[in-house]
Structures are given as C-alpha cells and as structure tokens.
Amino acid sequence: MVKLNPMQIFKLLPKTNCKECGYTCMAFAVKLLQREVELEDCKPLFTDSKYEANLKKLQELLKPLYEAAETLIKIDEEKCVGCGNCIIACPANVSIDPQVGRGINPVNNEVVFTVVNGKIKVLNIEKCRRYPPHRMNCRICEEVCFSEAIKVVA
Amino acid sequence: MKEIERIVCTGCALTCNDLVVNLKDNEVVEVWGSCSHGTKRIKELIMEKLTCSEKDLDLALEKAKDILASAKKPLIYGFSSSVNKSIKIGLKIAEKLNGVFDSPPSICHLHVPLAYEYEIENAKLEDVLEKSDFIMYFFANIADTHLRHASRYAIYPRGEVIKSGRESRIVLAVDYLENENMKIAQHKVILSPGKEVEFLKRLREFISTGQVPSLEGLPLTLESWLILQNDIKNSMFISAFAGPHILANITAREIYRELISLIKTISESGRESCLMPLAEDLNSLGASIIPYKQFGASHAIEFSDGNPIHNSTTSASSKLLREEVDAALIVGSDPYTHLPRTTAKRFKEIPVIYIGERKTMISKIAKVNIPIAAIGIEAGGKVFRIDGEEVELTPFIKPQEEVEPEQVVLEKILAKL
Numbered sequence: 001m002v003k004l005n006p007m008q009i010f011k012l013l014p015k016t017n018c019k020e021c022g023y024t025c026m027a028f029a030v031k032l033l034q035r036e037v038e039l040e041d042c043k044p045l046f047t048d049s050k051y052e053a054n055l056k057k058l059q060e061l062l063k064p065l066y067e068a069a070e071t072l073i074k075i076d077e078e079k080c081v082g083c084g085n086c087i088i089a090c091p092a093n094v095s096i097d098p099q100v101g102r103g104i105n106p107v108n109n110e111v112v113f114t115v116v117n118g119k120i121k122v123l124n125i126e127k128c129r130r131y132p133p134h135r136m137n138c139r140i141c142e143e144v145c146f147s148e149a150i151k152v153v154a
Numbered sequence: 155m156k157e158i159e160r161i162v163c164t165g166c167a168l169t170c171n172d173l174v175v176n177l178k179d180n181e182v183v184e185v186w187g188s189c190s191h192g193t194k195r196i197k198e199l200i201m202e203k204l205t206c207s208e209k210d211l212d213l214a215l216e217k218a219k220d221i222l223a224s225a226k227k228p229l230i231y232g233f234s235s236s237v238n239k240s241i242k243i244g245l246k247i248a249e250k251l252n253g254v255f256d257s258p259p260s261i262c263h264l265h266v267p268l269a270y271e272y273e274i275e276n277a278k279l280e281d282v283l284e285k286s287d288f289i290m291y292f293f294a295n296i297a298d299t300h301l302r303h304a305s306r307y308a309i310y311p312r313g314e315v316i317k318s319g320r321e322s323r324i325v326l327a328v329d330y331l332e333n334e335n336m337k338i339a340q341h342k343v344i345l346s347p348g349k350e351v352e353f354l355k356r357l358r359e360f361i362s363t364g365q366v367p368s369l370e371g372l373p374l375t376l377e378s379w380l381i382l383q384n385d386i387k388n389s390m391f392i393s394a395f396a397g398p399h400i401l402a403n404i405t406a407r408e409i410y411r412e413l414i415s416l417i418k419t420i421s422e423s424g425r426e427s428c429l430m431p432l433a434e435d436l437n438s439l440g441a442s443i444i445p446y447k448q449f450g451a452s453h454a455i456e457f458s459d460g461n462p463i464h465n466s467t468t469s470a471s472s473k474l475l476r477e478e479v480d481a482a483l484i485v486g487s488d489p490y491t492h493l494p495r496t497t498a499k500r501f502k503e504i505p506v507i508y509i510g511e512r513k514t515m516i517s518k519i520a521k522v523n524i525p526i527a528a529i530g531i532e533a534g535g536k537v538f539r540i541d542g543e544e545v546e547l548t549p550f551i552k553p554q555e556e557v558e559p560e561q562v563v564l565e566k567i568l569a570k571l
Contacts, residue, residue: 103311105187118193
C-alpha cells in the first residue's frame with residue numbers, strides 16, 4: 001500500500017495560499033496528514049464549487065487516515081493471527097518490560113500492546129513511538145507483521 | 155477471576171510456556187500470550203466436546219475391548235496429539251494384538267520421522283534464541299503453522315550472545331512458492347520441484363570449499379548468491395528448520411539426506427548448527443521418537459508374532475487400501491484429515507473405536523466413541539517439543555465427571571485385552 005504523503009494532499013488543495021486556515025497550502029497538507037487540522041478548516045474547498053471534484057478526491061484519499069489511531073496505525077483484528085512478532089520487536093514494549101526482549105509475551109498492563117485471545121490488544125497507545133506530538137517515524141510493527149494486519153497509513 | 159501463569163500452550167509443537175489464563179467458574183475468560191492457534195484450541199475445544207457413545211465409560215471400554223479382541227489385524231492409529239505415555243500404551247496394544255501402529259506423520263508430516271531417523275546431535279530452542287545468527291527455513295511457512303516461532307525463539311528475541319535480536323540475525327527462506335514467512339527473510343529462494351537437492355548441494359559445496367559454486371539451473375543471480383555466501387561466512391550458529399511442504403514422495407528421503415549432510419558440513423566448518431523438524435501437531439515428534447526408540451521405525455509398524463516389521467506396505471494407508479486391517483482404534487487424530495480419501499473411506503467398512511477430545515469426521519462413523527479430558531487443559535502428561543525436549547503440560551481446568559485422561563482410558567483398554 002502506498003503511504004499517504006503531503007504532496008498527494010497538496011495537489012488537491014486550492015493551492016492559493018489564502019491562509020484562511022492560518023497556514024500555506026503546503027503547511028496545511030502537512031498538518032492535515034499529522035491530524036493537527038481538519039479538512040473543514042480549508043473553507044474554499046467547501047464554499048467554491050470549482051473545488052468540488054478535488055474535495056471528493058481528498059475525502060476518499062484521507063479515509064484511511066481517519067480510520068487509523070492517533071499513531072496513524074491501522075490494525076485489522078480480523079487479519080491478526082497473534083504471532084506476537086510486533087509485540088517482541090517493538091522497542092517501546094521492550095524498554096517497558098525487559099522480559100519482552102526475551103520473547104516472552106507481556107502480561108502487565110504497562111506495555112504499549114500485547115496479545116490477548118490470539119489478537120493484538122493495544123493497552124497504552126500513548127506509549128507508542130508514533131504517538132503525537134513527537135511522532136517518531138517508527139514502522140517496526142508493520143514491517144514484521146506476517147499477516148499485514150498492521151498498516152502505517154502515513 | 156482466577157489468574158494462572160506459565161501455562162504451556164498445546165496449539166502446536168512449540169509448546170510456548172508463557173501463557174496466562176484467566177478463569178471464572180472453571181471456564182476460560184481470557185488467554186494472554188497465545189497465538190490464534192493456541193487460543194482456538196483452548197477456547198473452542200470446550201464447545202465441540204465428544205460425547206460417550208455408550209451409557210457409561212465402562213460399557214464403552216467393554217465394547218472397545220470386544221471389537222479389538224475379535225479383530226485379526228487391528229489398526230492402532232493417531233497419537234500425534236497424544237501424551238508420551240499414551241503413545242507407549244498404544245504401541246503395547248498394537249504389539250499385543252499383532253496389529254499395525256501408525257501415526258499421521260507417516261504420510262503428510264514425513265519431515266518429522268525422517269529428521270529423527272538420521273539422529274543428528276541437536277541444540278535446543280533456547281540455544282537458537284541465545285546464539286543463533288543465521289536461521290534457515292526449508293519448505294515451511296511458520297506464518298501458517300508455528301505462529302510464535304519467530305517471536306518466541308528464532309528471530310526477534312534478544313539472546314545472551316545475539317544481544318540485538320533481529321538486527322543480528324539473518325534469515326533464509328526456501329520454498330516452492332512465495333509465502334508470508336519470506337516477508338521477514340533477507341534471503342528468499344523459490345525453487346522449482348526437483349531442484350531441492352541441487353540447491354542444498356551447492357550450499358554445502360560452498361561451505362566446505364569456500365568457493366562460489368556453479369549457479370546453473372538455480373533461481374539465483376550471482377549477486378544474490380554472493381550476499382548469501384557472505385552472510386553464511388560471517389555466521390557462527392546456523393539453525394535449520396524443516397517444514398511439511400515436502401510430502402512423502404520418492405525424493406523426500408533424498409532431500410532430507412542432503413539437508414543432514416548440509417548440517418554436518420556446517421558443524422565440520424567450525425560453526426554450531428542444528429536441524430529441527432517443524433512438527434505441527436502437539437506431539438507428532440513423540441509419535442515418531444517413541445516407536446523409533448522402541449522398535450527402530452518411527453511410523454508404520456506391523457507386529458507379526460510380536461515382531462515389528464516396517465516397510466512400504468505396513469503403513470495405515472497401504473493396509474487400509476489392501477483391506478488388510480479389520481478394525482481400527484483411532485486415538486486423538488482424525489484420519490480423514492491426514493489420509494487420502496480413497497483409503498480413509500475404508501473406515502466405513504470396519505468397526506472403529508475413537509478416543510478423542512472433540513467431535514471429528516471419524517467420530518461420526520465410529521462404533522464406539524470415548525471422550526477424554528482435554529490434553530494440556532484438563533489433563534497433564536509429557537510431550538516432545540520440536541527440538542526433542544520433553545515438556546510437562548500444565549492442566550488448569552477440572553475435567554467433567556466420568557471423563558478420564560487419554561492415558562488412563564488406554565491403560566484400561568490394555569488391561570482388558
């Protein structure tokens with residue numbers, strides 16, 4: 001899956017740099033991707049009919065972004081097989097519970113996520129490296145997932 | 155709510171021992187740490203329980219005895235998910251009745267008995283975790299069969315020697331088709347059937363001589379081979395895991411012989427090495443090791459006047475096809491999922507006794523059904539992990555009244571014969 005990037009969004013914005021939203025169009029695209037602003041903050045998109053087609057495309061493009069968590073990660077529980085690769089590979093999990101680094105599934109409630117009933121269970125999303133405002137560009141959980149149940153959308 | 159820690163999983167032959175089970179009124183509410191296979195076994199098993207075909211257990215045992223005692227050549231089949239004690243009793247029953255003993259690995263998991271018959275000195279899974287820096291998967295897809303293999307033991311854990319875990323481990327995956335397992339491998343080799351021995355030979359040639367072998371006929375570019383070669387050269391502990399994608403065809407033995415030679419060459423080159431069969435069923439390794447140690451054959455043993463015979467005609471499949479067995483005792487496995495349809499349909503023509511935890515295709519046609527306590531959940535015992543380590547199971551639920559452990563039921567049948 002191609003990851004969302006600011007340029008894809010920018011191309012569909014009015015590109016007038018009117019700053020009604022408080023930013024230039026490029027900065028708005030970046031902020032939109034980080035979920036720091038809403039699409040509705042771009043007034044011309046909704047009021048000027050010439051942007052109607054672009055608005056529809058943007059809404060479609062941004063759909064996965066709004067389906068994802070604050071970390072911009074989307075987990076498909078149906079696809080998850082509970083292999084635990086993400087749990088053991090996650091650097092945040094290992095730093096919270098060193099046992100995880102030894103391949104042992106965490107059973108405390110402090111870690112970012114664990115496996116319960118054969119599926120991923122997120123316990124403390126705010127401990128994920130990708131959690132705002134600092135958002136590290138960590139994608140380990142997605143890279144090690146056998147079943148493509150974890151997707152980093154942007 | 156009661157929390158029980160360090161439960162041994164019975165979902166596959168990895169027997170992960172770090173599960174935590176939450177119980178309420180003797181029922182499982184949550185399982186922490188088990189993959190979907192383990193969870194399915196623990197949570198769904200309870201719903202599909204086998205019921206006794208007779209009024210009580212004694213009556214069922216009596217009927218089972220009558221069927222077995224009046225048979226000229228009974229087939230004693232299954233045991234790939236049984237505890238070691240049950241396998242030993244099953245062999246005694248077959249020996250006593252001059253019957254045929256066979257297990258599912260004889261046809262569709264041949265990598266299990268073959269790997270054992272070659273008797274190489276093996277390391278433990280913990281050694282792989284601590285020290286192995288080169289992992290090879292041959293004809294296997296752990297993403298389908300052994301879900302926690304990579305995260306619990308082989309690739310992701312940080313070991314005492316391999317301190318950075320994944321960053322210091324190289325993975326080679328060899329198979330006939332691209333699979334999910336290859337997603338986490340640096341080296342992927344997709345072979346056409348018939349090229350297995352050739353590939354293994356070239357790998358061995360490089361390890362023993364240090365020279366680049368001819369790559370003619372192999373799906374590898376010189377560039378990818380050189381990277382693979384360099385990674386092997388820099389490794390200290392090579393672990394090989396052989397999977398079930400090689401079926402029991404005529405080349406299977408040849409492929410395994412070559413695999414063993416490769417592992418021996420690696421050892422001779424001064425590196426540590428190991429080879430483990432990726433046995434799928436809980437104890438398919440036990441169902442191969444125990445007969446092999448007792449009778450010199452890991453599967454398909456026919457007893458004649460107390461003497462064990464093993465050849466191409468002594469397998470369950472062959473015996474059923476040639477109508478040479480006249481009754482069957484099936485323990486803990488469903489032959490319909492392991493044997494070809496042409497042979498499995500023969501079960502409809504002979505009296506069948508089924509001893510198991512859950513309803514299966516075979517329980518539908520069995521004359522006698524005897525339920526047993528769920529292995530590793532309601533009843534204990536020992537099984538062999540994929541590295542040959544004997545693991546004690548940890549039951550955590552009380553079984554229903556009148557439901558005995560598998561080994562007790564088999565012992566009672568043996569005593570009656």
